[in-house]
Amino acid sequence: MFFSIIIPLYNRPQEIKELLETLLLQTYKQFEVLVIEDGSVNDAADIVKTFAGQLDLRYFVKPNEGQGFTRNFGFERAKGDYFIIFDSDCLIPPDYLEIVNRSLKANPLDMYGGPDASHPSFTPIQKAISYSMTSPFTTGGIRGNKKSIGQFHPRSFNMGVSRKVWEKVGGFIITRSGEDIEYSIRVHTAGFRIGLIPDAKVFHKRRTNFLQFYKQIHFFGRARxxxxxxxxxxxxxxxxxxxxxxxxxxxxxxxxxxxxxxxxxxxxxxxxxxxxxxxxxxxxxxxxxxxxxxxxxxxxxxxxxxxxxxxxxxxxxxxxxx
Incomplete structure (x- = not known):
């Protein structure tokens, strides 16, 4: 299976550097990477160039439309059998693609999601944020686990979509504010199989201080x-x-x-x-x-x-x- 990794990017050059460094270490090599600059003022062109020849990598620049439509931009240009979406503030374990490939062969899914975890390099605040986003004592308890209430909805920081889904359902129809949940509901309604791959985790940095975290979660509440x-x-x-x-x-x-x-x-x-x-x-x-x-x-x-x-x-x- 050939994967297309699609990464929307907005004013986060250092984050994309760290993410691409983790993709260099993937044990499964059949993949390409599409980095799409979504109208950034502080772009990552110079950083992305340093990975030329090390990754099958394409870099695009487009006007700002938000992450949903930027992912669609990537879908339209992807070559893979399966599209994988990451947020730019993620670090990817070396065996991630190997785990996904093995899991999809054993248990075919048209759309999957994976959990997030805390990386040893994270600051104490980032680790605390990671805890609260996955804790059973907060709404994190219904994210990224087998015991989700109702239909499981993959989240776009760690989501995979088959080419068949893209060809039949299309992409995102809203670009922000709950776009990933809306998309997964449409995919499920179209009859495609969706599931969690528990071992396909990523290390998601999320926000780096309390105020940024508050703003992000306030937006999530509105998105619902x-x-x-x-x-x-x-x-x-x-x-x-x-x-x-x-x-x-x-x-x-x-x-x-x-x-x-x-x-x-x-x-x-x-x-x-x-x-x-x-x-x-x-x-x-x-x-x-x-x-x-x-x-x-x-x-x-x-x-x-x-x-x-x-x-x-x-x-x-x-x-x-x-």
Whole structure:
């Protein structure tokens, strides 16, 4: 099987350098790489040139349209039997393509997704963010695992699509704000087989500080309402959990300020959640510092998603603003 790796890029030259360095180490060699510069001001042309002759690599520059339509640009030019999408802030284990090739031969899928993990080189904050994005105590618990609620939806930081899917379904029809989930729902509706390849993990850096992480997750919360506009049945009870948590946090604060008796119960429940996050992260990361930071990132994830979710319920569903 020949793979086409498609990487949209926007103002992140250093990230693409690190990603391409990991692709040099792939044990499975039947692949090409398409790097598509999506209207970047700070482009990676000089960096990409240094990989010429080392990778089967093509570099494109196009006006800014967002990551969804940029991936379509790559699909249109890809030569492979199977297209693989990575975000530019990922590092790829050396056996990734070998694992995917072996898995697809044993268990053919028309579309797959893989999980993300924390790399030893990540900063403590990045490791804490990685924990909160995969934790069972946040919405991360429904991402990248076999026990997903409902149909599994691959995420575009680590997604594979067969050429057959591209030829029948086409590509992304929205370019941002939940575009990967919308796409996977259409692929599933068209009758194609979708699944998780658990061992096909990538090391996903995500954001490097709390503020960047908050902005990203706030956008994810808003994106869920965008998906709802296309597929109302895909809005599940679990998607309301961050909003319920956020409102509960606000209520707990008010109860403590007002001296209401219920404040004690709220404080105990909050303390239990904090302890669960701390000790679970401590077991996974073997670091008290990362465990402490995981409490912060978990609360950021839940409140940012909850606020973004509620914002667009109010703006798009109640006020009908678009």
């Amino acid at each position: 309402i965008n998906i709802y506009k296309f597929f109302p049945n895909e809005l599940k009870a679990v998607h309301f959990f961050p909003s319920v948590f956020t409102l509960g946090l606000i209520f707990t604060l008010l109860a403590n300020i007002a001296g209401w008796p219920i404040a004690l119960f709220c404080n105990v429940m909050l303390l239990i959640l904090i302890m669960l996050i701390f000790f679970h992260s401590l077991i996974k990361n073997r670091s008290a510092k990362i465990a402490f930071l995981s409490i912060i990132t978990a609360f950021i994830q839940l409140t940012a998603y909850g606020l973004g979710f509620m914002q667009d319920i109010w703006r798009r569903l109640i006020l009908k603003q678009f």
